[in-house]
Amino acid sequence: MKEFFTIGEMSKLFHVKIATLRYYDEIGLLKPQYTNEQNNYRYYSTQQFERLNSIKYLRTLGVPINRMLDFYNYREIDTLVEMLKKKQNEINGKKRELEEIERKISRRLTQIEDAVTTPLDTIFEVKIPEWRVAYLRREYVLGDDIEYPISELSTNHGIDGEIFLGKIGISISVPDLKSNKFDRYSSIFMVLEDEDQFATSERTFPSRNCLQIRFKGTHMDSSRYYRKLFAYMNEHNYELTGDSIEITLIDYGITNDRDKYVTEIVLPYTHR
Structure with missing residues (x-):
């Protein structure tokens, strides 16, 4: 049985690049055992x-070279x-992160499907659930660049870009709504999900x-x-009880086709 193997033979046997084997030799991780004089x-x-x-097994697990050197030295x-165990903890942490991302993606897919299939231009009486939101009191006039207040909202609440799957909404105050001012x-706000936890304050929109x-x-x-909603409200003897909630469900972030954009308006009400 053959006992000694060249670096090229080792490379083929173990599917490890020659350059990698030379590197292992250089740093002392795996030196050839025999030299022909x-x-x-x-x-x-x-x-x-x-x-x-x-070594291949530990590298597959993502164990750093310096930690492998420590192990083989001692x-x-x-x-x-x-x-x-340390690597196991790192993997468990990554699994939790991926599971959170998967839940966010699933919710977003459900939201998109709902936005695409719900009848348009039709008023529904619904009961919205309680929402946790990151909230910023900031005047925004229709036509202004909305990206700046969104950026300010994210900065104030310590929200990074990973939250982009959440829903962004804007509100018109009760006085403006009652005065038929629908452009200010x-x-x-940003609707938070179960996984979103921030050190800064948040607000709750009640059910x-x-x-x-x-x-x-x-x-x-x-x-x-808005005018259509208020006409319906007057017809059914309803009274406005809070600021509006307005959310673009499908926009340029999802499609280039403006004919597919969908926006939602929600007005809280009570019976007079």
Whole structure:
């Protein structure tokens, strides 16, 4: 049985690049066992197969080179156990992160499907659930760049870009709504999900009875739908009880086709 192998043979046997084996030799992680004095060729022995397999295994787990060097230099069981437990904790942390992302994506897909399939230009009487929101009292006039207040909202609440799957909304105050001023917004908010936890303060929108309407377009097209909601409210002897909630469900962030944009307006109400 062959006992010694060249670096090229080791590379083919273990599917490890020659440059990687040379690097392991250079740093002392895996040095060839035998050197031919006549031609200065260096050879690995079969006794080193297990070590190279272990190195490959630890690299697959993402264990850093310096930690592998520590282990092989001291060869203690406790060192290996500690190294593997630390890696296990890192993997569990990544699993939790991926599970949170998966839940966010699932919710977003449900929201998109709901926005695409719900009838437009139709008023529904709904009860919205309680929402946790990151909230910013900031006047926004229709036509202004909304990205700046969104950025300010994110900065104030310590929200990073990973929250982008959440819903952004704006509100018109009760006095402006009752005065038929539908082009000036009093606040901007971001709907938070179960996984979203921030050190800064947040606000709760309570569960309420609301009138809901969805239409093709953006905030720029909302005025006529506010009028339609108020006409329905007067017809049914309802009274406005809070600021509006206006959310663009499908916009340029999802599609370039403006004909597919969908915006939702929600008005809380009570019976007079």
